[in-house]
Amino acid sequence: MKFLVIKHVVAEGLGIFEQFCYEAGISVDVVELEKGDLFPALEKYSALWVMGGPMNVGDTKEYPWLVEEKALIWYAVTELQLPYMGVCLGAQLLADALGGEVGFMPAPEVGLLPINLTDAGYQHPLLQGLPQTYKVLQWHGQEITRLPLGATVLATSPQCQVQAFAVGDRTFGLQFHSEVTEVTVEDWVQIPTYRADLEATLGTTGCEDLKQAVAAQLPTMNQEAKIVFDNFLKIVQAA
Numbered sequence: 001m002k003f004l005v006i007k008h009v010v011a012e013g014l015g016i017f018e019q020f021c022y023e024a025g026i027s028v029d030v031v032e033l034e035k036g037d038l039f040p041a042l043e044k045y046s047a048l049w050v051m052g053g054p055m056n057v058g059d060t061k062e063y064p065w066l067v068e069e070k071a072l073i074w075y076a077v078t079e080l081q082l083p084y085m086g087v088c089l090g091a092q093l094l095a096d097a098l099g100g101e102v103g104f105m106p107a108p109e110v111g112l113l114p115i116n117l118t119d120a121g122y123q124h125p126l127l128q129g130l131p132q133t134y135k136v137l138q139w140h141g142q143e144i145t146r147l148p149l150g151a152t153v154l155a156t157s158p159q160c161q162v163q164a165f166a167v168g169d170r171t172f173g174l175q176f177h178s179e180v181t182e183v184t185v186e187d188w189v190q191i192p193t194y195r196a197d198l199e200a201t202l203g204t205t206g207c208e209d210l211k212q213a214v215a216a217q218l219p220t221m222n223q224e225a226k227i228v229f230d231n232f233l234k235i236v237q238a239a
Helices: 016-023 065-079 089-097 184-188 192-202 206-238
Strands: 002-007 027-032 047-050 084-087 101-117 133-146 151-156 164-167 171-174
Touching: 016 027, 016 206, 047 065, 047 089, 065 084, 065 089, 084 089, 089 101, 089 133, 089 164, 089 171, 101 192, 101 206, 133 192, 133 206, 184 206, 192 206
Parallel strands: 002 027, 002 047, 047 084, 084 171
Antiparallel strands: 101 133, 101 151, 151 164, 164 171
16 A cells, blocks of 8 residues: 655645554555655555645645645546545645635634534544544634535534535535644744744744643554544455
8 A cells, every 4th residue: 555645835745644554554645746756647546645744735826836736636536436535735736626725814723722523523433433522733924715515514613614624425525624633832842933823823932831741642642643534444354
């Protein structure tokens, strides 16, 4: 089994999911868009993962590869019916590629914050085994404002109505970050946009406060990430 992972910036990769892939014996190919990598043919892959990044869905002038990436996502999920996992920007790109809409939030959502699984999400094969409410890392300034036709909301939060969604039985978007490791916050505050959003939301001490909060919660977060990964793997195996 082999996964293709699309990274928009070096600092945002699979995170803890990379360890889970290794433990499961899954090969991983990575496209580093920040380094100028080209998109490969998708037919040899078992699933496509698209990770986060500081750019926005509509930033096609600054990042022209976004146009090709959205076309690739559309082809992967509609023509190849390839299992898909989109995280943060990867979820927004999925929504946009399938005819949904993405826009700016009134204020960024940053921090270790609770999400709530909908009834559909609580019973869904992807999220089965998770508590109805649990804390996740949030770090985004845009949100999905209109879902693609036929999509189902799996999780929400007070600040963002689409925290997770499914299209069909093998296509998923997660607005939040399950991939967190012990270095995630430190790595991400090196990205100017992320640091600005963090300090605007949590104040000048926000970085240290968030690092401490994540460190305290990390074992539980990693357990919850493993549940999502194992569930997704079962979906891939059944596809």
